[in-house]
Amino acid sequence: MPQPLSSRDASLFRQVIRNYEEKQYKRGIKAAEQILKKNPRHGDTMAMKALILNGQGKTDEAFSLGKEALTVDMKSHICWHVYGLLYRANKNFEEAIKAYKFALRLEPESTQIQRDLAILQIQMRDYAGYVQSRHAMLQARPQIRQNWTALAIAYHLEGNLSEAERTLNTYEDTLKNPPPRSDVEHSEAILYKNSIIAETGDTKRALEHLESAAVERCLDRLSVLERRAEYLTKLDRNEEAAAAWRALIDRNPDHSLYYRKLVETLGLAAEGADQEARLAVFDEYAAKLPRCDAAKRLPLDFLTGDLFKERARKYLVPMLDRGIPSLFANLKHLYSDEFKKATLPELAEEYLVAAQAAADSTAAVETNGDAKKTDSSKGVGAALFFLAQHYNYYMSRDLAKADEYCDRAIALDASSVDFNMTKARIWKHKGDLQKASEAMDHARSLDTRDRYINSKAAKYQLRNDENEAALKTVALFTRPDSTDPLGDLLDMQCIWYLTEDGEAYARTGNTGMALKRFHAIANIFDIWQEDQFDFHSFSLRKGMIRSYIELVRWEDRIREHPFFTRAALDAARLYVSIYDTAQAEANGSADTNGHGTNGTNGTSADAAADAAEKKKAVKKAKKAAEKAEREAAEKAAKADPNKGKAATADDGTLKKKDEDPLGLKLAATTTPLAEATKFIEPVLQFSPKNIDGQLAGFEIYLRREKYLLALRCLKAAEALDASHEAVKKQTAALRAALDKVGVASLPAQVQEVLAAEFA
Template structure:
């Protein structure tokens, strides 16, 4: 029977609140005294025991702290404070698995972002110690986070009224005032913002923030003239701030007639450029605002030629956003081509221009032609300047990007490796080379590169990248493992990404007390809101959706025939055998380095009990494992279509048709044209009828039908409407329509679906590589199940696709890809011995 929970008196609760504050402000010795004082009267109070253990652990007395935290938990198993304290102690020891369990249990007992008790606790602390500034600010922030902004403003007003004789240079008070002003701005009280900033102007040191708050307030008051003056002052503080310059121009010219607006805007820009001649931002903004062809050509010529003469490698990235306007794109091409011809040393021996001008012009044009889809011309340009200047890594990197866009992933990885070999110690080049190797599915080749920048005593360098939370690399690695068939390691990578995001979420605990001590209030509130949307980050969504797709594929494999399972096991065994030799070599290299440097690190790396994901792969609850990712996506990213596509994948396999209905409805609201939504809608219609939904579910189904009648329409009608509406929207939509047709009847619709895929090659514009790759994969799936006639077989489609994209390796035979790789290796061998890799 669990022990009886100790209840504290009012005086003891105040002491306990003081203990929490002393821990948060790192007054550990005082916290120990307060805890001991409480434990004299209440020796079995679990939360005090746990907090004392947490304080001791923070003072590097980890063993004693852990024992006390566990003892406190035994006294009160239903206290979220006890579970939370134990979780923090485990996290200090990097025992993340136990830490996550404790946090999860604390969350079950007391939900996160429960602001009402927080406000009560902060109010108790303020009443106990009103002389401490941190108590006032903490209460205001608690009200703000609870969306009681008026109460937060009232607390801050009381604090400012009670504060006298603020020392000059008090940054903390300056931050309090700016935080106060930002709350008033959010409450749409512009006059109050201006009054506050005016009264406290001498005590505020963040001048740009003052300006922005004043501009917001003046704009809401429709006092445009003073707002423009404030923005003009801000430009003087930083003439490279493009957002401020754009806002100033917009407000200054808003009353001008459209016919004279461009002329007026460029008069303003001209005056500013005369005052700040070195401002690059002013010249760049002129390119965005120029509407007439002559005006754009004039400013673009000056801007581009100045950058080319300086040798700015990022010039193309800078102006790429202007390519949405085809006229501007052609104008810039013409300007740089003319500049190139002028600087071409082969045209005139008397040409006195520096050779670098010609190199940078060719470099820009290579990027340009690659971006607009002329990859052969782009390659000709970049190969020409590589022959001229072979030792510039940027040129080889550009060649790699061109090849990547052309679908030549193996060749692209080789070109990026050439760039890396020119400067083997450059972290950026090594990172890019590793990424391109992963895109080319050369997973094992990335290991020697990664070991250059990870701890030498760790056998697997990826383990160090996990500790460094390199999620971008881990996502690429997971997707590469899926492509080469190592599903276990792919699951491991996805699981590691999920744990990294959980760790990032838990790391906010370190900031709750730190930010209050340092008074970085606006940044703190922003961080809390960032953490609320952490699982909506694109990287996590990409990883979670990939994980769900993999779990669904593995579930289908488990449901397959015994022969299919045996074939998969044989394939898995062969893959493990090929990887084991590399892993053994890594261990031997690590052992030798550890012997050479015995004192470099006395902390042994933590042993991973499942380094290659075998336990994850052998799970018997694959769909439940996938649901973990889906729950987080539904909570944090309901606006992303991947969330509901993932829910469809699992719901259909669980035959939870109400969940599938909900997911399909959400997906249709986001993007009804998405081919993946069309596929799930067809599968839903094929496998459900109105009678399948019971009482409550029937009501939900009826409401969904009112919004989307297609949910109850015959499946052929669903498909026909999709083809008519979206079939010609893009190549991906056309392939999606063909896939839907095949799903409806895989026997009778095989040839019609294949013929529909072939119409992709008849498009007036060249289809993109992703569309052609999806089309080729669909034809292979159809052909594997129903042998297609010779004229529409996948091999013939690949031949035609290769004519459109000659460099794309997906449509080349294995022999051609292998021969091309051998040719590239022999070319590199001619210069590799002179370089240090």
């Protein structure tokens, strides 16, 4: 049993809790020590002190004190609850759940412990446990709508749609008076219930529910209209569906999906359908809404022959007259059709000739000594820009012509950021990364307030392996008072920069810094996953249920994100390279003692030369990092001489010092294949159709002598692209490895699978 406290000490204990909640850690420690001075074996106070120490970053000390609190008072629900919070803070969720359950046995009426347990269960996707926890919370407080909604969500995520719907129906039946129309939570609950009905596959009942309950009561009018149109389309009630899609087009005439759905509903989307009737649908809206771009552009997707040429000219000319920079981006998807790919530049050339003639025949108007550009010259620039992009595009690439048109455009308007950016892209495609970087930086200098062009310039510098220059460039848009722009980029989770920076370091042989960046990206995805904690309760409190369901489902597949896949593959390849280098050095050393050469992995002299080069690169990077650190410290000291040396976060806690700023410990790992496996496993799980992931997985598992896993990757890669050169090489490598190890020496089950799957 908890040791009783005097009224003064009990008041101090409540103050400790408040201090922890308000992150006033120093005051909390001071108050806790006052209590423990009089009551040295008060477990609850020891537990709260442990929690505050953990908040200050003193994890080991916090755990030690938390365990001591438990030994002092094993029957205190506060001690067990705090013990669970400590485990949760250190991401040991299984142990945290166990501790919460112990606390709940001691204090079954505690809503806070029950809520913490439920949040951890949904975070861990323990849907069965989450249903139980939410059921208990509902029984304890059935008058709160959030508890009913949360139980419905639990059933929904578990896959029990009928129970989820029944839970929402039961709550609605308890309402004596319907909520007012302004009740956002009720509006969201209706649409959420409708989405559950739709997921059951009963579209007719979903439509009936929508029209009876949602049309009049829901505040999200757009969702109601979109769902109604979708349901009517699925039910083949084409006339009503067409009217519904038309209503949506009237609301947002530039939404291309609405047009496609309307055409599909009218039966005009299939091949061989009446092209004129289909075109008439778009012409109707083009006439009714003259400023609508989609109605004029979308017909180019399906028109062919002379009709396409006529409509393309009709679309291109006004856009070129106005000098719209995004014109080529709007049309490049048409290049999959050879006729359209040939027609568009032909029309642009035709326009250019006419515009050039008009510009030549019109003299520039002199006003106070300055020449004003005519509309014709604007059109000339737009046409030159379009043609430069056309010949720079990978499906129609002719870099000599692209260069010619781009130079003409720049001669016409040297201050155009778009023209100079295209020039940089042309240099990149020519393979001259140095000139591409310089050209993009020049484009950046033309508009120093544009974050996009600033980012592009930094990216091109990184592609040219100019890490320091890129950091200075991107620092122009980080916090102006910051002395650590890289720290700001990490705080802002700027993944594109970290990826490019890591790849640049990898190309220059600085393995440590490259791994440092790739681990930072993996850490960002871990943070995104942990950030769910806040939304499990916030979404219920605000009633944003549909968005919450989308969030949970998105988090389940977060590591299929292209940036994660790219960084994971880069890291895996580096770790494999580290392993191969270590093996080559070991083999080279053995051969030097014996025969002096290494026939398999090259000469020992080559291995030594590679190692020397890497050491040189690491030493150079270390000096650069130390110099940057000194400069940052000097700048900070000049900016605020009275500032303490220890860095603190916004909540007053000490920032963790980076123990490996150059990534030397990462590069010196003794288990590179195990580290590579940590990166490659999520890629294989969430992006199984990525052939590079399968090929990388094979290389790792083959070196780890996990032949069945290697075979699985090989079979997956073969299914994706059997003609890929690497697939053939890896097939031979697997055969050679099996011959070397001897198939007969493998377990019987492995032999059986290999005999069946690997001829």
